[in-house]
Amino acid sequence: MSYNDLRPKVTEIVANDNETIENRLHKICTLLADRIAYYDWVGFYFRNGDKEELKLGPYVGEPTDHTIIPFGKGICGQVAVSNQNFVVPDVNAQDNYIACSISVKAEIVVPIFVDGNNIGQIDIDSKTADPFTEEDERFLEFVCEAVSKMF
Ligand code: SME
Numbered sequence: 001m002s003y004n005d006l007r008p009k010v011t012e013i014v015a016n017d018n019e020t021i022e023n024r025l026h027k028i029c030t031l032l033a034d035r036i037a038y039y040d041w042v043g044f045y046f047r048n049g050d051k052e053e054l055k056l057g058p059y060v061g062e063p064t065d066h067t068i069i070p071f072g073k074g075i076c077g078q079v080a081v082s083n084q085n086f087v088v089p090d091v092n093a094q095d096n097y098i099a100c101s102i103s104v105k106a107e108i109v110v111p112i113f114v115d116g117n118n119i120g121q122i123d124i125d126s127k128t129a130d131p132f133t134e135e136d137e138r139f140l141e142f143v144c145e146a147v148s149k150m151f
Contacts, residue, residue: 003139006035014146021150026058028143032124033060038131039124041100044112044147045069045076046120054080054120061125064100074098076123079109083118085137089130105129110140114151122147 013019013027029042043059052071056064071080074097079086088107091097097107106126111118122140126132 003135006031006139007142010143010146014150022058024150025147026060028147029058029060032143038126038128040127041104041123041125043123044120045123046112047080047118057120062101066098066100069098072096075107075109076121079111079121080118083111083113085110085141087132087137089132100125103127106131108132108136108140110137110144112144112148114148119148119151 009031010028013024013031016024019027025044029044032039033042041059041061043061044057045054046057048055048068054069054071054076056067066074069077071077075086075088075094076098078096086109088094088097091099091104091107104125104127106129107124109121109123112120112122122144124140
């Protein structure tokens with residue numbers, strides 16, 4: 001399935017006010033992990049209240065010990081302070097990286113903004129080396145924009 005087919009499905013999930021935000025986020029994770037072959041772990045992290053840390057939200061994939069990530073730590077923590085997409089073609093080449101599973105080869109993190117504030121991010125791990133393109137970035141920016149409308 002192409003990204004163009006997935007976009008309306010994301011919009012539909014987000015617009016369903018009958019579901020809790022948690023459930024809608026989980027459905028987005030499931031959709032992406034099911035439909036995009038190299039998305040092996042898909043999850044959301046959100047700022048934990050006023051603390052300088054991220055807290056794990058809904059996800060699909062292997063359970064992770066990293067339910068709290070301080071700002072600045074790992075790929076996720078760096079995006080919390082940089083406000084920029086972070087595409088990692090080879091996680092082993094990163095010094096500031098938090099390994100969740102030894103089978104992960106690549107990662108992409110895209111921030112979510114509400115009223116200009118970075119409230120969290122979508123995080124995707126891949127067992128495929130160097131799989132992410134600009135198309136993934138544009139698609140995930142669309143997903144994050146859609147998700148921001150729930151907040
Ligand atoms: N690899 C991430 C940690 C989160 S897991 O991928 C689920 C990082 O370096 O921030």
